[in-house]
Amino acid sequence: MAASDALVVLYSRSTCPLCDDARATVERVCRDVGATWTEILIDDSPSLIAAFGEYVPVVEVGGVQQGFWHIDSQRLRRAVERSQPGG
Numbered sequence: 001m002a003a004s005d006a007l008v009v010l011y012s013r014s015t016c017p018l019c020d021d022a023r024a025t026v027e028r029v030c031r032d033v034g035a036t037w038t039e040i041l042i043d044d045s046p047s048l049i050a051a052f053g054e055y056v057p058v059v060e061v062g063g064v065q066q067g068f069w070h071i072d073s074q075r076l077r078r079a080v081e082r083s084q085p086g087g
Helices: 017-033 046-055 073-083
Strands: 008-012 037-041 058-061 064-068
Touching: 008 017, 017 037, 017 073, 058 073, 064 073
Parallel strands: 008 037
Antiparallel strands: 008 058, 058 064
16 A cells, blocks of 8 residues: 555564554554554665654654654554544
């Protein structure tokens, strides 16, 4: 799924334990509320590495950054619910 098609975007790196935790959180929250999400690995993109650096994982909802490093599931859920139609 393209980032532009997903409500939630997780920016991560391939060898990142915090990213593994964030992926599980995003997956669970999006499944629970029926939202689409996608993951973008920044490893091979100089522009994304410049943008996010060591702040990964980064989660955006509707193009707005909602958190980095440790993703709070309740905050993410509220942001997703507000961003969905009728929310």
